[in-house]
Amino acid sequence: MLDPLANIPRAKRGGTAPQTQKQDQMPRIVMKFGGTSVANLDRIRDVAQRVKREVDAGNQVAVVLSAMAGTTNQLVGWCQALAPLHDAREYDTVVATGEQVTTGLLAIALQEIGIEARSWQGWQIPIRTDNAHGKARILSIDGADLIARMGRRQVAVVSGFQGLAPDNRIATLGRGGSDTSAVALAAALKADRCDIYTDVDGIYTTDPRIVPQARKLAKISYEEMLELASVGAKVLQSRSVELAMNERVRVQVLSSFEDKPGTLVVDEDEIVEKEIVSGIAYARDEAKITLRRVADRPGIAATIFGKLAEENINVDMIVQNISADGTTDMTFTIGKTDLPRTHAALLAIREQVGWTDVLEDPNVAKISVVGVGMRSHAGVANTMFRALADKAINIQVISTSEIKVSVLIGAEYTELAVRALHTAYGLDAA
Amino acid sequence: MLDPLANIPRAKRGGTAPQTQKQDQMPRIVMKFGGTSVANLDRIRDVAQRVKREVDAGNQVAVVLSAMAGTTNQLVGWCQALAPLHDAREYDTVVATGEQVTTGLLAIALQEIGIEARSWQGWQIPIRTDNAHGKARILSIDGADLIARMGRRQVAVVSGFQGLAPDNRIATLGRGGSDTSAVALAAALKADRCDIYTDVDGIYTTDPRIVPQARKLAKISYEEMLELASVGAKVLQSRSVELAMNERVRVQVLSSFEDKPGTLVVDEDEIVEKEIVSGIAYARDEAKITLRRVADRPGIAATIFGKLAEENINVDMIVQNISADGTTDMTFTIGKTDLPRTHAALLAIREQVGWTDVLEDPNVAKISVVGVGMRSHAGVANTMFRALADKAINIQVISTSEIKVSVLIGAEYTELAVRALHTAYGLDAA
Numbered sequence: 001m002l003d004p005l006a007n008i009p010r011a012k013r014g015g016t017a018p019q020t021q022k023q024d025q026m027p028r029i030v031m032k033f034g035g036t037s038v039a040n041l042d043r044i045r046d047v048a049q050r051v052k053r054e055v056d057a058g059n060q061v062a063v064v065l066s067a068m069a070g071t072t073n074q075l076v077g078w079c080q081a082l083a084p085l086h087d088a089r090e091y092d093t094v095v096a097t098g099e100q101v102t103t104g105l106l107a108i109a110l111q112e113i114g115i116e117a118r119s120w121q122g123w124q125i126p127i128r129t130d131n132a133h134g135k136a137r138i139l140s141i142d143g144a145d146l147i148a149r150m151g152r153r154q155v156a157v158v159s160g161f162q163g164l165a166p167d168n169r170i171a172t173l174g175r176g177g178s179d180t181s182a183v184a185l186a187a188a189l190k191a192d193r194c195d196i197y198t199d200v201d202g203i204y205t206t207d208p209r210i211v212p213q214a215r216k217l218a219k220i221s222y223e224e225m226l227e228l229a230s231v232g233a234k235v236l237q238s239r240s241v242e243l244a245m246n247e248r249v250r251v252q253v254l255s256s257f258e259d260k261p262g263t264l265v266v267d268e269d270e271i272v273e274k275e276i277v278s279g280i281a282y283a284r285d286e287a288k289i290t291l292r293r294v295a296d297r298p299g300i301a302a303t304i305f306g307k308l309a310e311e312n313i314n315v316d317m318i319v320q321n322i323s324a325d326g327t328t329d330m331t332f333t334i335g336k337t338d339l340p341r342t343h344a345a346l347l348a349i350r351e352q353v354g355w356t357d358v359l360e361d362p363n364v365a366k367i368s369v370v371g372v373g374m375r376s377h378a379g380v381a382n383t384m385f386r387a388l389a390d391k392a393i394n395i396q397v398i399s400t401s402e403i404k405v406s407v408l409i410g411a412e413y414t415e416l417a418v419r420a421l422h423t424a425y426g427l428d429a430a
Numbered sequence: 431m432l433d434p435l436a437n438i439p440r441a442k443r444g445g446t447a448p449q450t451q452k453q454d455q456m457p458r459i460v461m462k463f464g465g466t467s468v469a470n471l472d473r474i475r476d477v478a479q480r481v482k483r484e485v486d487a488g489n490q491v492a493v494v495l496s497a498m499a500g501t502t503n504q505l506v507g508w509c510q511a512l513a514p515l516h517d518a519r520e521y522d523t524v525v526a527t528g529e530q531v532t533t534g535l536l537a538i539a540l541q542e543i544g545i546e547a548r549s550w551q552g553w554q555i556p557i558r559t560d561n562a563h564g565k566a567r568i569l570s571i572d573g574a575d576l577i578a579r580m581g582r583r584q585v586a587v588v589s590g591f592q593g594l595a596p597d598n599r600i601a602t603l604g605r606g607g608s609d610t611s612a613v614a615l616a617a618a619l620k621a622d623r624c625d626i627y628t629d630v631d632g633i634y635t636t637d638p639r640i641v642p643q644a645r646k647l648a649k650i651s652y653e654e655m656l657e658l659a660s661v662g663a664k665v666l667q668s669r670s671v672e673l674a675m676n677e678r679v680r681v682q683v684l685s686s687f688e689d690k691p692g693t694l695v696v697d698e699d700e701i702v703e704k705e706i707v708s709g710i711a712y713a714r715d716e717a718k719i720t721l722r723r724v725a726d727r728p729g730i731a732a733t734i735f736g737k738l739a740e741e742n743i744n745v746d747m748i749v750q751n752i753s754a755d756g757t758t759d760m761t762f763t764i765g766k767t768d769l770p771r772t773h774a775a776l777l778a779i780r781e782q783v784g785w786t787d788v789l790e791d792p793n794v795a796k797i798s799v800v801g802v803g804m805r806s807h808a809g810v811a812n813t814m815f816r817a818l819a820d821k822a823i824n825i826q827v828i829s830t831s832e833i834k835v836s837v838l839i840g841a842e843y844t845e846l847a848v849r850a851l852h853t854a855y856g857l858d859a860a
Binding site: 045093104119 | 471474475505508509511512513516517519520521522523524526527530531533534535537538539541542548549551553554598599
């Protein structure tokens with residue numbers, strides 16, 4: 001496959017050295033399958049065959065599983081039906097059963113095709129977490145026994161999404177936590193790679209449903225993946241990418257249903273030739289709020305965003321216009337679902353802040369261009385502004401980071417903007 | 431309620447003293463609910479209310495639960511579909527999730543109505559078992575933490591049917607094991623009583639579907655219950671009754687759906703006035719086999735029943751007629767489902783044993799009269815034989831134990847025989 005990152009001169013290296021391959025022993029990999037990949041017995045048999053291929057190819061294998069698709073929702077629904085505000089420890093006890101079922105079943109399916117296998121729940125390894133039941137964080141994983149067993153060719157089938165809290169009770173990591181389990185296990189096992197099987201076959205330069213010419217990336221850096229994950233390409237849970245970056249775990253995103261290479265998420269240093277822009281992302285789940293004619297004096301921003309933080313409302317982009325007559329306009333974006341709560345929170349501080357109007361606009365989209373190559377290239381933002389201007393798309397808010405430029409535009413221009421930018425940065429497939 | 435055991439003089443006491451009630455603290459009880467009692471969220475809420483009533487009445491309470499009705503069968507079915515001969519350790523991992531779900535849900539339902547509660551899986555207490563996965567036996571239960579928590583008014587909601595094996599893996603006790611879990615927990619917690627909630631409201635003098643005048647017993651001894659359990663009244667698992675007898679746990683069988691006292695299964699010494707006959711049981715799941723004209727010499731019986739034992743075929747009643755011309759007829763009963771295997775086993779030893787014919791008759795019923803009072807009363811068997819003769823029912827085989835007389839008759843006479851005996855022993859309700 002053509003390396004899409006092959007055209008740009010190698011940027012200056014920094015940070016730690018890339019993880020070295022173990023030369024003295026069999027490669028060790030972690031394979032993670034989500035709920036749709038284990039949704040029924042036939043799918044579980046398919047997963048067993050895929051694991052067998054990796055074992056037959058000489059790999060030591062650990063598998064991390066989610067619950068059957070639909071199971072977790074049903075279990076969560078039962079807890080909520082019994083008590084809207086239920087004990088998180090009991091919720092964890094109930095919900096963690098989904099993975100216990102799939103790991104046991106996959107171990108049976110593997111044994112049936114001649115692969116030695118054993119299932120593992122979080123409490124058995126143990127995967128130790130903090131006490132934040134329902135949204136726990138992994139603190140440590142004792143991989144010694146598993147490494148020894150994998151060395152004897154036994155496949156470890158591990159429940160994702162769960163661990164053992166200090167209170168000797170099961171703790172779950174929160175929805176989507178199985179990706180994080182897989183990456184943490186890969187780190188603990190010193191695995192050469194963590195393969196995340198999903199319903200997409202890799203990371204694309206943008207959403208192929210919008211831009212048919214979108215290309216699959218062979219490699220992408222952790223930093224880029226984090227920016228893409230946070231702006232709309234919901235392939236990997238952000239926490240899992242952060243963990244992979246911190247622990248230098250090489251992650252591959254690939255398809256559960258096709259048999260071809262996916263996209264490697266790796267240290268920037270492993271990407272020899274860097275694109276200036278690796279991908280175009282979009283998000284339509286934000287709303288824009290403008291406070292008109294806010295008193296322009298110190299502490300006003302702290303009052304506004306302090307109140308929102310207190311209410312657990314996540315603020316994304318923030319723009320403050322230059323002050324004219326002692327007042328200023330303050331614009332920011334929040335998640336659309338937080339609009340009612342934000343409205344209430346702002347009313348509560350109206351006296352202190354003293355604006356004239358609140359303008360709320362849910363019909364916006366955030367478009368982002370992401371690429372580590374930006375660090376060494378000027379003019380990236382300008383290319384974006386010009387491409388959007390050429391299509392007569394008005395930019396409402398601009399926000400930049402070291403490797404990302406995001407703009408807020410009218411939601412109806414989303415597809416047009418993504419296509420224009422994909423072409424402008426030379427990402428269209430030949 | 432009338433005590434049906436009040437008419438007979440008190441028999442001589444023997445054995446250990448009855449368990450004394452704790453006077454110095456709140457009564458401690460174990461409540462066990464089966465799958466139909468927790469089949470859905472409404473039923474779980476009903477169970478929570480029932481537990482609340484016991485707590486409100488001043489009891490310390492531990493609850494033992496089965497999985498939702500149907501769940502265990504589904505999980506077992508999945509294991510079997512993936513591999514007919516599956517690893518029992520993985521089977522246990524999969525199947526034990528059913529109880530994990532119901533215990534977590536009941537803890538939530540209890541908390542929602544203001545009762546402090548906490549769920550417990552076998553590995554958390556721990557309930558230690560042997561390594562016989564899929565049919566493990568409980569070795570020990572560490573009740574200290576639970577007793578301390580119950581003393582602080584926290585209800586312990588414990589998964590039945592499971593424990594922690596020496597290999598640090600979940601072990602299940604085999605189908606129906608939740609009764610055994612409850613009795614073992616009651617012993618470990620030194621509970622005053624173990625209440626087993628079922629779909630019947632107690633133990634009757636016989637099957638009320640056959641004899642409408644059947645009476646519910648207020649009390650029955652462990653020994654009688656064991657005989658009744660083994661001959662057809664499938665209310666309590668035999669193992670749980672044996673355990674209750676050994677550990678002197680007072681067991682109450684009562685209805686999940688009605689709010690009235692059930693039947694206490696207790697030490698014989700607790701039953702002040704003993705009936706001669708407590709109940710009439712029947713079983714239609716046995717088949718009769720007769721070997722005609724077997725050589726009448728030493729070792730023949732050992733050859734026949736040794737072979738059947740070797741094949742794991744359970745033999746119940748055995749009768750050998752008096753020898754005439756150096757040959758004898760050997761009659762015995764086995765489970766109907768074992769008929770084909772028994773046939774094959776007998777053919778394999780035909781040369782050694784040398785019979786002329788094998789007669790197989792699956793159309794038989796075993797009728798038993800059970801009562802600890804028999805020990806001190808003569809004529810019990812004779813009453814039975816006369817009552818059957820009066821109805822012209824032919825007795826094919828007779829077998830007796832210290833507290834039981836069983837006869838084998840034609841299956842078509844089952845109801846007639848049960849009714850006749852119920853009347854003959856004066857068990858009909860007034």
